[in-house]
Amino acid sequence: MPTEARTDRPALLGAAHLSLEEFGDNVRHRGLIERRMRHVGGSVLFFDDPVHLVRGEGVWLFDDEDRRYLDCYNNVASVGHCHPEVVEALTDQAGRLNTHTRYLHENVVAYAEKLASLMPQGLDVCTFVCTGTEANDLALRIARTVTGHTGAVVMESSYHGNSTTVDALSTVAHPTPDDRPDWLETAEPPNTYRGPYRRGEHDRLGARYA
Numbered sequence: 001m002p003t004e005a006r007t008d009r010p011a012l013l014g015a016a017h018l019s020l021e022e023f024g025d026n027v028r029h030r031g032l033i034e035r036r037m038r039h040v041g042g043s044v045l046f047f048d049d050p051v052h053l054v055r056g057e058g059v060w061l062f063d064d065e066d067r068r069y070l071d072c073y074n075n076v077a078s079v080g081h082c083h084p085e086v087v088e089a090l091t092d093q094a095g096r097l098n099t100h101t102r103y104l105h106e107n108v109v110a111y112a113e114k115l116a117s118l119m120p121q122g123l124d125v126c127t128f129v130c131t132g133t134e135a136n137d138l139a140l141r142i143a144r145t146v147t148g149h150t151g152a153v154v155m156e157s158s159y160h161g162n163s164t165t166v167d168a169l170s171t172v173a174h175p176t177p178d179d180r181p182d183w184l185e186t187a188e189p190p191n192t193y194r195g196p197y198r199r200g201e202h203d204r205l206g207a208r209y210a
Ligand SMILES: Cc1ncc(COP(=O)(O)O)c(C=O)c1O
Pocket: 075, 130, 131, 132, 133, 134, 136, 159, 160, 161, 162
């Protein structure tokens, strides 16, 4: 397991740009970027010439000039962009009731039952959360409660969310070991294209990364 963070390859999420000058000379959406920076701040914005997306459909994303992009990356729309059944269910529910789970509701129970039916036996209780950050934060708390230990292993260049605890697990935000808690260990992500063990150059790639 490497002890030193690798800084010779691009961070997974790209760097935060804190000023307009940090973008390339040919940005197409300077005005929108400027407005975003003023009120959304210098949070991560992909690409030197950021893409202005306006809609999605299945595997496709479309920009403001109706140019289409095959989405090989997005981790938000897990059944494709704007799946009609999801849109219909969201729209229907938003028009009826949008509240927390501390009341009885048929849908909450039915959804948990359905998820549990798809899981291996023993994984049969669901806790619903709103974000990936909350899910990872809760997972860490459950693991710590069950094991009585505190340590965690994450991949280098990982992003797990933005709460105080989960930020500490996000090595992309803390590229040097000095900037990480002592209860955290890292593993090299199995990247056989750019990583230290590469297809065509090394054998037993799975074993080497493991
Ligand atoms: C791999 C991964 N984990 C966790 C998160 C955090 O999710 P959220 O933004 O919903 O808190 C993200 C968000 O991009 C993510 O990409």
